[in-house]
Amino acid sequence: MLKAIMARFRQGHRTMKYPDAPQPLPPRFRGLPLMDVTRCDDGCRECADACPYGAISASGSLTLDMGKCLFCADCAVACPHDALTFSTDARLASRSRKGLTVVAGEQYQPGGALEGELLRLFGRSLKLREVSAGGCNACEADTNVLSTIGWDLGRFGIQFVASPRHADGMFVTGPVSENMRLALLDTYAAIPEPKLVIVAGACAINGGPFKDHAEVHNGADGCVPVDLYIPGCPPSPLTILDGLLRLVDIVQ
Amino acid sequence: MSFGMKTFYNGTSFLRGDIPMPDNDSFFQSVLDAISAGWRVCSYFGVPNAEGATLYCIMSARAGRGVLGISATTVGRTFPSLAVVCPQLHLYEREIAEQCLVRPEGHPWFKPVRFQKPLCAGDGFWSATDGGGLLPAVMDFYRVEGDEVHEVAVGPVHAGIIEPGHFRFQCHGEEVFHLEIALGFQHRGIERALIGAPTPRTMHQMETIAGDTTVAHGQAYCMNMESLGGIFASPRAETVRGIALELERLANHAGDLGAIAGDVGYLPTSSFCGRIRGDFLNMTALLCGSRFSRGLLRPGGIGYDCDASIADELYKRLQSAREDLAGAVELLWNTPSVMARLEDVGIVSEKDAREIGLVGPAARACGLNRDVRRDHPFGIFRMSQIPVVTATTCDVAARTRLRWLEAERSMDFIDEQVRHLPRGGYRNQPKGVASDRCAVALTEGWRGEICHVALTDERGCFERYKIVDPSFHNWNGLGLSLRNQQISDFPLCNKSFNLSYCGFDL
Numbered sequence: 048m049l050k051a052i053m054a055r056f057r058q059g060h061r062t063m064k065y066p067d068a069p070q071p072l073p074p075r076f077r078g079l080p081l082m083d084v085t086r087c088d089d090g091c092r093e094c095a096d097a098c099p100y101g102a103i104s105a106s107g108s109l110t111l112d113m114g115k116c117l118f119c120a121d122c123a124v125a126c127p128h129d130a131l132t133f134s135t136d137a138r139l140a141s142r143s144r145k146g147l148t149v150v151a152g153e154q155y156q157p158g159g160a161l162e163g164e165l166l167r168l169f170g171r172s173l174k175l176r177e178v179s180a181g182g183c184n185a186c187e188a189d190t191n192v193l194s195t196i197g198w199d200l201g202r203f204g205i206q207f208v209a210s211p212r213h214a215d216g217m218f219v220t221g222p223v224s225e226n227m228r229l230a231l232l233d234t235y236a237a238i239p240e241p242k243l244v245i246v247a248g249a250c251a252i253n254g255g256p257f258k259d260h261a262e263v264h265n266g267a268d269g270c271v272p273v274d275l276y277i278p279g280c281p282p283s284p285l286t287i288l289d290g291l292l293r294l295v296d297i298v299q
Numbered sequence: 300m301s302f303g304m305k306t307f308y309n310g311t312s313f314l315r316g317d318i319p320m321p322d323n324d325s326f327f328q329s330v331l332d333a334i335s336a337g338w339r340v341c342s343y344f345g346v347p348n349a350e351g352a353t354l355y356c357i358m359s360a361r362a363g364r365g366v367l368g369i370s371a372t373t374v375g376r377t378f379p380s381l382a383v384v385c386p387q388l389h390l391y392e393r394e395i396a397e398q399c400l401v402r403p404e405g406h407p408w409f410k411p412v413r414f415q416k417p418l419c420a421g422d423g424f425w426s427a428t429d430g431g432g433l434l435p436a437v438m439d440f441y442r443v444e445g446d447e448v449h450e451v452a453v454g455p456v457h458a459g460i461i462e463p464g465h466f467r468f469q470c471h472g473e474e475v476f477h478l479e480i481a482l483g484f485q486h487r488g489i490e491r492a493l494i495g496a497p498t499p500r501t502m503h504q505m506e507t508i509a510g511d512t513t514v515a516h517g518q519a520y521c522m523n524m525e526s527l528g529g530i531f532a533s534p535r536a537e538t539v540r541g542i543a544l545e546l547e548r549l550a551n552h553a554g555d556l557g558a559i560a561g562d563v564g565y566l567p568t569s570s571f572c573g574r575i576r577g578d579f580l581n582m583t584a585l586l587c588g589s590r591f592s593r594g595l596l597r598p599g600g601i602g603y604d605c606d607a608s609i610a611d612e613l614y615k616r617l618q619s620a621r622e623d624l625a626g627a628v629e630l631l632w633n634t635p636s637v638m639a640r641l642e643d644v645g646i647v648s649e650k651d652a653r654e655i656g657l658v659g660p661a662a663r664a665c666g667l668n669r670d671v672r673r674d675h676p677f678g679i680f681r682m683s684q685i686p687v688v689t690a691t692t693c694d695v696a697a698r699t700r701l702r703w704l705e706a707e708r709s710m711d712f713i714d715e716q717v718r719h720l721p722r723g724g725y726r727n728q729p730k731g732v733a734s735d736r737c738a739v740a741l742t743e744g745w746r747g748e749i750c751h752v753a754l755t756d757e758r759g760c761f762e763r764y765k766i767v768d769p770s771f772h773n774w775n776g777l778g779l780s781l782r783n784q785q786i787s788d789f790p791l792c793n794k795s796f797n798l799s800y801c802g803f804d805l
Binding site: 050051054055057058061072073074075076077097099100117118119120121176177178179180181182183184185186187188189190191192195196197207209210221222224226227229230234255256257260261262263280281283 | 414415416459462486488491500504506507508509567571573576577581584585586587590603623629630633800
């Protein structure tokens with residue numbers, strides 16, 4: 048017992064200050080893409096051609112769809128003019144699928160809060176049922192992290208629960224494999240109304256690395272209505288937390 | 300003796316024409332003879348053709364010899380099952396049936412593996428029995444009948460944030476007679492997508508075979524691409540890859556130690572380790588920006604160099620994480636109520652472990668002295684060895700203690716490597732992929748042996764790329780560990796194996 052107390056003393060208090068203070072990220076972290084078209088040559092498509100998943104469109108204005116993006120930075124490496132870089136800004140979640148597209152020269156707007164009755168119901172207490180549907184377990188791992196003492200998700204009234212009957216919404220990871228489609232729909236049906244759907248990771252948004260495989264459904268869109276999209280492969284825990292806190296209006 | 304196989308070393312490639320193709324009888328006989336002589340099957344798979352399939356078997360010699368062997372044979376619509384005399388083949392044979400539509404005659408446990416469509420045209424063996432569509436976990440489960448025997452079904456969606464799988468327990472009161480595990484929910488068609496590869500997407504698919512094992516699978520793929528392209532990764536790149544592999548092991552071992560503590564209700568270690576796991580993930584993010592090593596390994600080397608300031612910072616953080624982890628884990632050994640809960644629970648005997656072909660920490664906890672880093676050294680481990688740890692009690696306590704001892708060795712390794720990073724470049728430009736060759740790469744992920752086999756066609760594209768994740772070997776071990784245990788021991792046994800669903804399901 049004494050040893051446990053001494054260990055507790057030594058390990059100290061480790062819950063992070065976020066959102067009251069910014070959470071530092073490693074210098075090489077790849078977050079919000081920045082595109083400076085003034086550096087681009089006319090007709091240059093090197094970045095768009097370098098993306099294996101077609102996230103970048105260079106016809107017309109330069110845009111990057113973070114829903115398709117794996118944040119691998121193959122595009123940034125391919126760009127001969129240093130016009131495309133990834134910043135360490137992890138505030139990436141969006142309330143709409145279209146909203147995930149970053150347009151060169153425009154400020155990216157992360158997702159906003161729930162409206163009216165939904166915010167009144169879930170703003171102070173949000174219980175989520177996680178469904179892993181065909182991914183690689185990295186999104187799941189970095190979602191789990193939010194419940195550790197470092198992040199302590201519970202202090203915001205948000206909690207992952209063991210049954211859909213106890214949940215206010217569903218948190219989906221993975222591209223929705225055909226073999227998980229039925230279980231996903233059953234879980235959704237078992238959650239009482241009104242309910243939310245949050246999708247996390249490139250897979251759950253658009254199929255991720257497994258996009259267009261015959262065995263997957265390219266994400267949860269089309270299976271269930273989605274209220275919040277959290278991009279990344281996997282999303283940083285900070286991206287997930289920031290998205291959730293914006294949804295319940297703790298961060299604006 | 301090499302039992303009619305072509306022998307070769309880990310991470311090399313050779314002409315497909317050099318693979319011996321004995322007739323069926325000699326092929327199956329020599330597989331059996333080799334296993335009796337102590338060889339072990341690393342991969343056994345089929346490439347479907349119009350009349351049946353060609354079966355390839357890759358085996359590892361007894362520890363100490365460092366060689367691998369390969370042979371192949373062409374079969375028609377059926378082939379003899381060896382699973383009854385050689386249980387480590389049982390799942391491979393089911394997989395061959397499911398992927399290539401050739402039937403293992405006399406298989407004692409003929410059921411789907413992933414509930415997937417075959418790699419060739421045609422209907423699978425099980426379509427007719429379940430109304431045409433192949434629905435996951437719809438199959439004949441083994442059942443125990445009798446008074447007071449009952450069945451417990453769990454999954455696919457579990458209570459925590461866990462991947463999906465379905466478990467069927469045959470119970471008598473609280474006692475489990477048998478556990479059967481049905482997987483395939485995470486199947487996303489990786490091997491089918493790799494036919495005709497490599498493409499710009501391939502590396503990303505390799506990094507996400509099992510997202511918590513990105514480095515070990517990435518290393519195996521890079522080794523294959525390097526041997527097929529006739530290039531090498533520089534010593535500097537290999538050292539950074541080795542550091543990343545051990546950081547991956549540390550993060551997961553630390554997490555598992557915490558999860559095991561959590562499952563016996565010992566919250567101090569559980570809370571501390573949950574956080575310390577993050578410290579190791581953040582060290583990986585220091586190297587490449589991603590906590591899961593995305594973008595770090597690339598054919599020909601690494602995507603990000605480790606400069607002096609990063610190496611210094613890594614060294615500093617490692618010292619502090621070592622102290623934190625040692626303090627958190629020591630509490631376990633000093634708490635008799637914790638140890639009493641771990642000891643003599645979930646035993647898999649050494650004999651069973653050998654027969655079903657366990658790998659990694661699950662095997663070493665049963666006294667099996669196998670570790671690819673030493674037996675078939677690759678990358679930096681050809682120059683710098685990590686001592687192999689084994690245990691003998693075969694229970695949850697052994698699997699727990701082993702993780703800590705391995706974590707210590709891994710920390711010693713990084714400690715030394717990060718201070719002596721070789722100079723030089725970090726990435727060589729990959730060349731094309733050689734045609735008509737076979738490349739084999741083994742690595743030791745934190746769960747155990749990973750095997751990647753690439754067969755290229757005349758254009759230098761993959762005709763078949765076969766992946767074996769350690770979980771493919773080990774799920775059966777979890778099933779066996781539950782025999783005659785309390786059903787309440789399941790979470791604890793499960794955490795002590797902590798197997799991958801996606802790595803198995805591909």
